[in-house]
Amino acid sequence: MVENVFLELRNISKAFPGVMALNNVSFSAQHGEVHALCGENGAGKSTLMKIINGIHKADSGEIFIEGKPVIIQNPVDARKHGIAMIFQECTFVPEMSIAESLFLGDLPVDGFRRVDWRFIYKTTEELLHSEGLLDNPRLVDGVRTKLKYLTIADIQMFEILKAIHKDSQVIIMDEPTSSIAKKEADDLLRKVIDLKNRGKSIIYISHKMEEIFRIADRITVFRDGKVVGTDTADHLNINKVITMMVGRELSNDYPKAEIPIGEELLRVKDLKRTGVFSGINFALHTGEIVGFAGLVGAGRTEVVRAISGLDPIDGGSIFVRGKETSIKKVSDSIGSGIVMCSEDRRRYGLVLIRSIRENIGLPNLDRYIYGGHLHHKKEFDEVQNQVGSLKIKTPSVEIPAANLSGGNQQKVVLAKWIIKDPSVLILDEPTRGIDIGAKYEIYKLMNEIIKDGKKGIVMISSEMPELLGMCDRIYVMCKGTIVVEIKREQFSQELIMQYATGSLKAAG
Ligand SMILES: Nc1ncnc2c1ncn2[C@@H]1O[C@H](COP(=O)(O)OP(=O)(O)OP(=O)(O)O)[C@@H](O)[C@H]1O
Ligand SMILES: [Mg+2]
Known part of the structure; x- marks a missing residue:
């Protein structure tokens, strides 16, 4: 591989109240490579990417682009430096058209200072055509199709398109395939390889090891805010990466228990x-x-x-x-x-501004109220218990759910329904976005729930x-x-x- 570094981070540290999210992290992204980031939930992957994208500011450390030190204050700065980020939970304006969204923020104007829609539609169409995205059956209105008619996978593809349009050099993808179907994920991975072959640098976060080994040239593993190691993919394998992630060997088996069916x-x-x-x-x-x-x-x-x-x-x-x-x-x-645990944690699962304790406790208040009084201690103890058994990574149960990493938010959703102790527990995609070690804990918990033969x-x-x-x-x-x-x-x-x-x- 050519030493062809575009972006380099040196000794980045970042603390949040009670958490050292990144501790002296160094990292680089080269032209024409896919660099995958792995690590347990809460290891610091998204935080590092948000620093590159100007969403968070590092407490210390330096960022270099093509060898020159830069300061990235906000996403606009990041964009100027050729950095684009595609978020896992993409937010978009449903009523906006594909073409509008492509030009959002810098609508071109004609000689009379009117928005040049002809140019916008033409350019968008050409771009879709050259990227092979025009034959999508959902584009009933061509490039004027509103975003609300598209699937999550489509939106992600268009986010990539935006990055190409802005001529971004680094494209960051944070768990892009966690909510899309296999076939769409395959399309996305092919696009990633295509971008890499065109000289782009892709930083790819995922908990899916098969994916990582399909596309990555280099892999960096995080643990507890530190880089455990960076190596080329051909020097690593799934087991080695997992061992680096969790600090011990982990069995790949499923812990299915023999429980009599009643x-x-x-x-x-x-x-x-x-x-x-x-x-x-x-x-x-x-x-x-x-x-x-x-x-x-x-x-x-x-x-x-x-x-x-x-x-x-x-x-x-x-x-x-x-x-x-x-x-x-x-x-x-x-x-x-009957209790259902929703797949869409952001929409149905969590009140992000509320604390972990409130999120878990709220649907369970009936359990903590006797004689008209709320028994805080019982609530606190039960919540604390779940936080422990699901290994939710947080300095305290009183911090807002918004501050948790993606995978840890998912665990909070699980916890709040598990506490209800239902006889029928419905889990919709329970391990989405959850790291390999924690998945295993969730499977064990499932056994635990049904082993008394009543559920x-x-x-x-x-x-x-x-x-x-x-x-x-x-x-x-x-x-x-x-x-x-x-x-x-x-x-x-x-x-x-x-x-x-x-x-x-x-x-x-
Ligand atoms: N805005 C914030 N305020 C406070 N703490 C935060 C904030 N964002 C992240 N953290 C904390 O920083 C740590 C790293 O979180 P980060 O989101 O980077 O993890 P991650 O590696 O992306 O995990 P996941 O795989 O679950 O997405 C976690 O302990 C998290 O709770
Ligand atoms: Mg994350």
Whole structure:
């Protein structure tokens, strides 16, 4: 590899109240390379990237671009220096068109100082064409299509497009594939390689090791705010990286426990929501973990939202322990012992300005109120307990959820529903954005939850190995319906994929 450094960071440190987020970190990004960042949740990866992008200011250390020291005060400065960042939780204005969003911040004007829409549309179209993005079926209105009609994966592609348009040299991607489907992730990874071949420098953060080893030239591993090491990908392998990340060897197996399967807890019969899903029949027993596989958009989340009383149903019935139950609102489902942990932590899962204690405690207040008094100590103890068992990395339970790293926010969402101690726990993508070590803790916790033989878990996941590793049975959904039920003895990734993509159809 050519020594061709574009961006260099030397001895960067950054403290937040109670946390040393970065401790004397040095790092470089070369032209024409993909540099991957790995590390446990809260290790400091996003913080370092936010410093490069001018969102946070380092307490000490220096930044060099092509060998010259620079000061990056804000994202505008970063952009001037050729740095672009694509955030995991992309925020965008839904009513804005693709073309407008591309030129946001510097709309070109014509000789009469009017916005030059012709130029804007033409340029956007040419750019989409040259990047091979014009044949997207969602672009019903071409480059005038509003962002609200696009998928998350599309938006990410357009963010990349923006970076290309601004001629950025460094493109930072923070967990770009965590909420998109496999095929779209493949497209994105191909784009990353394409950019690298065009001489760009890509900094790529991910918890998905397969991805990293597919695209990375160099890998830097963080632990507790420090760089553990940087090396070329061909000198490393998945196990070595994991060992560097967690400081010890970690088994790659799934800790599935042998738990006897008992009586029926939940049965769903012919559940239907017009235009969304239909023909949904499934059951969950005590001691059981039942998985839902399928492609993004197959309707899995919609089904569990309906069962949790978040969305209305148009037909079918739900039985809890054999008794038909009407679920019209969330309190009905909670009253029947059904609790769902949402996949979208930002939208449904957390109140970011509130503390960890409040986020976990709020839906559980009934447990802490006796005789009209709130028992703070009990609340605090239970919250503290969850923070410990899920290894939520924080100096205190009183800090706002906004201050946590992405993966640790996800753990707070899990904690608040686990405390409720429901008989049916529905987990929608429970390990999204969670590091490898913490995933293992979550699997163990799932065993812990069902081992008394009174509860069961429904798990939706796009990570096939996790479904195969932890479930007793898997239902596969395709286009709004359950196409097949597969028992553990018959589990195979190929079989599930064939049903999920519709290349195999349900018998009869
Ligand atoms: N705005 C903030 N205020 C206070 N503390 C923060 C803030 N942002 C991050 N931190 C803390 O800094 C540490 C590093 O967080 P960072 O987001 O960089 O982790 P990460 O490596 O990106 O983790 P993840 O994989 O979970 O996204 C964490 O302990 C986090 O709680
Ligand atoms: Mg992060």
